[in-house]
Amino acid sequence: MSRRANKMRTYQKLLRGAIRLIHRSGLHTLTTGKVASESGMAQPTFYVHFADMNTLLQKAASELSDAIFRRLQPIREQVMDGPSRESVRAACATAVNALVDDPRYAEIYLRYRRDPHTPLGERFLEFTDEVRGALYSDLCALGLNRDIPHLEIHVEMIFGMTLGLIEAIVDRRIGDLEIAVDLLADSIIAQLESHSTRARDVA
Amino acid sequence: MSRRANKMRTYQKLLRGAIRLIHRSGLHTLTTGKVASESGMAQPTFYVHFADMNTLLQKAASELSDAIFRRLQPIREQVMDGPSRESVRAACATAVNALVDDPRYAEIYLRYRRDPHTPLGERFLEFTDEVRGALYSDLCALGLNRDIPHLEIHVEMIFGMTLGLIEAIVDRRIGDLEIAVDLLADSIIAQLESHSTRARDVA
Structure with a gap:
């Protein structure tokens, strides 16, 4: 997989992880750490893809x-x-x-x-x-x-x-x-x- | 006004104050202090009427x-x-x-x-x-x-x-x-x- 495709995959994984968490527990308990962990990643990875x-x-x-x-x-x-x-x-x-x-x-x-x-x-x-x-x-x-x-x-x-x-x-x-x-x-x-x-x- | 009617009035004032705040700024910045102050009362009054x-x-x-x-x-x-x-x-x-x-x-x-x-x-x-x-x-x-x-x-x-x-x-x-x-x-x-x-x- 190219580096660009790989990056896109991680990006989509984070989005989907966030969606699952919002669906399950609502918006206001959401943290970048939880989104990363739900998506199977370390927290710093979150900030590679999203400013916040x-x-x-x-x-x-x-x-x-x-x-x-x-x-x-x-x-x-x-x-x-x-x-x-x-x-x-x-x-x-x-x-x-x-x-x-x-x-x-x-x-x-x-x-x-x-x-x-x-x-x-x-x-x-x-x-x-x-x-x-x-x-x-x-x-x-x-x-x-x-x-x-x-x-x-x-x-x-x-x-x-x-x-x-x-x-x-x-x-x-x-x-x-x-x-x-x-x-x-x-x-x-x-x-x-x-x-x-x-x-x-x-x- | 009887004590009971007075208590009911304060209760309703707090409810209406909360409704105004929720309407204006949403649910997740709401605090008991803000509700009391929006309703023209001191914070302890909140707890006379509501547990939380x-x-x-x-x-x-x-x-x-x-x-x-x-x-x-x-x-x-x-x-x-x-x-x-x-x-x-x-x-x-x-x-x-x-x-x-x-x-x-x-x-x-x-x-x-x-x-x-x-x-x-x-x-x-x-x-x-x-x-x-x-x-x-x-x-x-x-x-x-x-x-x-x-x-x-x-x-x-x-x-x-x-x-x-x-x-x-x-x-x-x-x-x-x-x-x-x-x-x-x-x-x-x-x-x-x-x-x-x-x-x-x-x-």
């Missing part, structure tokens, strides 16, 4: 956020090309899976996303705004803002509904992901259609 | 949770007596207002409700389960579990949608509460109706 704990937390939140946003990109384009029950369902599946594939990451996002007093929360707040903004601008690009009054309020509800499902999956109150995604897609469509002035004009 | 900070946080979370639950009770009964667009809308309005009437409390609930590593989060987790459970059992009592497959998943989405709106109001992305509550009620009805087997049979 806040830097690690910012990096962890950014990597997670960027990965999810990248994963959503292709399916957003697909919906824009041909909005249909099928493409909306695929978008819902991608959004849900992007989080619940790693329930530990999902839990940390859900737990700290509104806490501006931690570097995790700071970055997650930005990320949440980005995702919500992307959803709104996609729906506008589809022209829904012409048919649906107060589209921005619907975006808030759709976002909340999706996070509600993700929470229930992470907490294991919902076991069947396929059914959950079906119901999410159908509920979003029912919500938007029932508020569309165009649908009402046609009826 | 954890006790105060548990009390704060319990009082908030109990107050919201009590407030929901009459409107739950009203919906059970006569489920209609009007009573569902009134229930939505009560649920949203119970939180956003005091945006500081709402923000603290939203921020810590998934953090099991704080006494606030512990109590809020229980409260969230209680509210979700109450919603599910009310919908079952109305017989919706016979008409709507996977009703428990709809409950998760309705709960998430409602919290999503509350977040947006607390964050001031939504200004008009009346419109928001209208759309919430109509979206819940559209979601449930679109999944009802009975509606489909009739159609």
Whole structure:
């Protein structure tokens, strides 16, 4: 393994070790020594990769956020090309899976996303705004803002509904992901259609 | 003022002082001295009312949770007596207002409700389960579990949608509460109706 690849591996190990510790015992008992030891390293190694704990937390939140946003990109384009029950369902599946594939990451996002007093929360707040903004601008690009009054309020509800499902999956109150995604897609469509002035004009 | 009333007043002042501090600077810089000083008292007074900070946080979370639950009770009964667009809308309005009437409390609930590593989060987790459970059992009592497959998943989405709106109001992305509550009620009805087997049979 090259020196650069080796360095990257250690870096990722430290990030993952920190994530495990945060998941297990929360944010406020975290120390650089514990992160190093959880990752199978000596404490000085921590400082080779991160200036301090806040830097690690910012990096962890950014990597997670960027990965999810990248994963959503292709399916957003697909919906824009041909909005249909099928493409909306695929978008819902991608959004849900992007989080619940790693329930530990999902839990940390859900737990700290509104806490501006931690570097995790700071970055997650930005990320949440980005995702919500992307959803709104996609729906506008589809022209829904012409048919649906107060589209921005619907975006808030759709976002909340999706996070509600993700929470229930992470907490294991919902076991069947396929059914959950079906119901999410159908509920979003029912919500938007029932508020569309165009649908009402046609009826 | 009687001695008892006076004691209650001091107790409430300390709780409110703690809430202001948590809202402003988060949970992890909180000290008994800061809470006492924020409430205009000397530090020893804190210990007259609370054994320690954890006790105060548990009390704060319990009082908030109990107050919201009590407030929901009459409107739950009203919906059970006569489920209609009007009573569902009134229930939505009560649920949203119970939180956003005091945006500081709402923000603290939203921020810590998934953090099991704080006494606030512990109590809020229980409260969230209680509210979700109450919603599910009310919908079952109305017989919706016979008409709507996977009703428990709809409950998760309705709960998430409602919290999503509350977040947006607390964050001031939504200004008009009346419109928001209208759309919430109509979206819940559209979601449930679109999944009802009975509606489909009739159609």
